[in-house]
Amino acid sequence: MSRPFRFGVGFPALGVSYTGWTDRLRRIEEQGYSVASLADHPGLDADGPFAALAAAAMVTSTLRVGTRLLANDFRHPTIVAREMATIDQLSNGRLEVGLGAGWLETDYAASGMDFDSARVRIQRLEEALEVLKLLFSGRPVSYRGAHYRVGQQTGYPPVVQRPHPPLVVGGGGRRVLGVAARLADVVALNDDLRSGSKFLASPTLETATYESTLAKIEVVKEAAGDRFTTLEIAQRIQYVRVTRDPWAAAAAIATSVGSDPRTVLRSPAILIGDIDAIAARLREIRTATGISYLMLGVKDAEAFAPIIPLLQAS
Numbered sequence: 001m002s003r004p005f006r007f008g009v010g011f012p013a014l015g016v017s018y019t020g021w022t023d024r025l026r027r028i029e030e031q032g033y034s035v036a037s038l039a040d041h042p043g044l045d046a047d048g049p050f051a052a053l054a055a056a057a058m059v060t061s062t063l064r065v066g067t068r069l070l071a072n073d074f075r076h077p078t079i080v081a082r083e084m085a086t087i088d089q090l091s092n093g094r095l096e097v098g099l100g101a102g103w104l105e106t107d108y109a110a111s112g113m114d115f116d117s118a119r120v121r122i123q124r125l126e127e128a129l130e131v132l133k134l135l136f137s138g139r140p141v142s143y144r145g146a147h148y149r150v151g152q153q154t155g156y157p158p159v160v161q162r163p164h165p166p167l168v169v170g171g172g173g174r175r176v177l178g179v180a181a182r183l184a185d186v187v188a189l190n191d192d193l194r195s196g197s198k199f200l201a202s203p204t205l206e207t208a209t210y211e212s213t214l215a216k217i218e219v220v221k222e223a224a225g226d227r228f229t230t231l232e233i234a235q236r237i238q239y240v241r242v243t244r245d246p247w248a249a250a251a252a253i254a255t256s257v258g259s260d261p262r263t264v265l266r267s268p269a270i271l272i273g274d275i276d277a278i279a280a281r282l283r284e285i286r287t288a289t290g291i292s293y294l295m296l297g298v299k300d301a302e303a304f305a306p307i308i309p310l311l312q313a314s
Contacts, residue, residue, distance in 0.1 A: 003232060003292040005282070005311045008035035010068065010298040011056070014047050022059045028301060029063040032308040035096060036060075037068030037295065043110030050083045057091035066096030068295060069170050069188070073102040073121060074111060077128040078150055081135035085159050093160035097132065098168035098188070101125040101176055122175050123147060129167065129183040136164035168234070172207050174219050181223035181231065186293060188234040189216050189268075205259045208238065208269040217289055234293035235285075238269045240300040242307075246272045271304070279310040 012024040028036055036056060038049050053065045065087070070080065080099075088095040101121040102108070108115040127145040134141040135155030143150040159165055169180035170188030180187040191207045206212075213235070221228050241249040249272045250261035257264070264270055268285050271278045286292050296304055 002286050002314075003290075005286070005314055006034040006232075006293045007032065007304070007308055007311075008037050008066075008068070008234070008293065008295045009033045009301045010296070011036050011038040011047070011052065012298055013045075014052070025056050025060055025063065029060050031301070031305040032312060033063065033301070033305075035064040035066055037066045037096070037098060039068055040070045040074075041104060041107050042071065042074055043104065043107035050087065053087050053095070054090050057087060057094060060094075062094075064094045064096055065091060066168065067098040069098040069100035069168065071102040071104075071107060072099055072125045072128050073108070073113065073116075077131040077148060078135065078153065080128070081132050081155055082157075084132075084165065085136065085155060085157050088159045088161060088165050089157050091160075093165075095161070095165040096168055096186070097165050098170065098186075099125065099129065099132075100170055118173065119175065122179060125169070125176070126179045126183065129169070129179070132167070133164060133183070166232075170234070170236070172216065177216055177219045178223035181220040181228070184231070186232045186234050187220050188236065188293075188295060189213060189291070190236050205257050205263060205267055205269070208267050209263055210266040210268060213268045213289060213291075232293050233290045234295050235268050235291045236295045237271060237297070237300065237304075238267075239271070240278075240296065240304050241270075241272045242275060242278070242303050243272065244274055246277070275307045275310065278307050282307075282311060283314060 009028055012021055014021050025036060038052055039046060040049050049067050056065045084097050105115045124147045127148045131143055131148055131150055134143060136159050138155055138158050140152055140154050141150050142152050166185040168186040168188055169184035170190045171177055172190045224231055239253055243249045247261060250264040254261045254264045265272060268291060
């Protein structure tokens, strides 16, 4: 059976008005979004994730809060475990822990850190996930890996969600998708970001075509084995265009991403059409790929909101 749809949206930026920020989060909750997730880029103008998640949890009641995705290299997993367990308590079990290997090279430069190879960064991510799971278990933990060591520590405070808050791991390359398939609860499909230089201001469809998406899912299936049926598959949405002229909208996007309109219209990362057409397209995508969790940018939240009621009962 298909999983029910879930809809995530990026956090609004704090900006100049705390009241405006809280009102925006409550609006996201009222619109039917399941999750608000915060990006983590130390080299950019980004809000501190732990404080923002805790504050968001306190001004909402049903909205889940999470990170999309916490850059693993910038914090030891014992620190992450403590902060996240605290937020799980403050939110009464509404936390999702999104973790990535770190990919944007300018983040590392701004932090004065070496930008190691993707292989090394993903190895650290895998160990960090293992440490988080152990600490969330509430049992005494002793861990010795190639990158992290933990000496006889018990995770505190205890998490509300058992065995642990949902772990979301995202990426587009074979290696990181394999880690997500083995250790995460949610596999978030993204572009292949191994170059460390491509950012959302200039997306391409090179690794977000329909065919490349199916290939990523096959990688996840192979790595997950028997646990594949337990995984939730998420997709980052690059564009939402609610329109009665989908071809014109696709042509405009195709020009900006160096593609063609047909490829744009088939991409699971791009949603174009009127609200009924987009809802029907998402049902088709879920049937063909298993994708049921859509991760939208905050800029598309208002445009996409009328589609949510059409899919909530699906």
